[in-house]
Amino acid sequence: MVGAVLVVSVLVCACQGNGGTPTLSVSSPPLRAPTASVTSASAPVVARDKAIAAYRGMWAAYQTAAETANPDDPDLPTYATEGALRTLVSGLKSIKDRGLVARGDIVVNPRVTAVEPADDPTTIEITDCADDSKSLLYRKSGGLYNDKPGGRRLIIATVKDIGGGVWKVVSFGARDIGTC
Numbered sequence: 155m156v157g158a159v160l161v162v163s164v165l166v167c168a169c170q171g172n173g174g175t176p177t178l179s180v181s182s183p184p185l186r187a188p189t190a191s192v193t194s195a196s197a198p199v200v201a202r203d204k205a206i207a208a209y210r211g212m213w214a215a216y217q218t219a220a221e222t223a224n225p226d227d228p229d230l231p232t233y234a235t236e237g238a239l240r241t242l243v244s245g246l247k248s249i250k251d252r253g254l255v256a257r258g259d260i261v262v263n264p265r266v267t268a269v270e271p272a273d274d275p276t277t278i279e280i281t282d283c284a285d286d287s288k289s290l291l292y293r294k295s296g297g298l299y300n301d302k303p304g305g306r307r308l309i310i311a312t313v314k315d316i317g318g319g320v321w322k323v324v325s326f327g328a329r330d331i332g333t334c
Contacts (some may be wrong), residue, residue: 201275202266203321203322205313208233209264209280212323216242220256223249225295235316238323254299258289264311275315282309283334305331 212233219227225246234242249256263283268279286304293299311326 189203197274198269198272201278201315201321204315204319205266205275205278205280206264208321208323209282209311210262210314212238212242213260213262213284217247217256217259217260219246220235220249223270225250225254233322235322235324237310237325241326248284253294254291255294256289260289261285262309267310277315278313278321280309280311282311283307284328287323306334307331 212230214230215227215233219225219230219242223246225243227246230242231239262282263284264280264282266278267281269275270277283306287304287306289304290301291299308329309326312324313321314324316322316324
């Protein structure tokens with residue numbers, strides 16, 4: 155629900171004129187910031203795990219914030235920064251300004267598609283085919299605003315080590331329904 159609203163709101167801001175209702179939901183995302191602790195795993199494996207955790211965390215935080223249309227949700231900057239954070243906040247403001255909230259799940263299935271540099275990554279690209287078909291917008295009063303379900307859409311995100319082993323999503327782009 156919130157996931158669908160999330161993608162919809164985010165896409166409304168990121169892709170003006172998209173025509174679709176973007177939504178995203180996150181299944182079982184961690185709600186804590188990635189930390190700098192390193193296990194016995196190699197640097198590329200640790201970086202990949204932290205990047206995916208940041209990506210999942212961003213969508214979980216957005217989904218929670220969309221339930222109340224709160225663009226000031228304190229969890230958003232835990233996982234996102236720069237353009238990604240601006241896009242999420244703008245989408246939430248759009249929902250809030252229209253007196254709406256999001257309900258429903260956005261299901262993400264991220265996979266790492268690029269790592270730079272390969273031996274000690276600081277930037278990771280994630281590709282996802284997110285499903286926001288179960289996420290819808292509702293009026294704050296409780297009535298359904300839009301009964302048009304979302305669907306599967308391609309999302310490409312860039313996640314970076316912003317220092318101290320902390321990874322955050324810095325940018326992402328979501329395509330139209332049916333792009334994956």
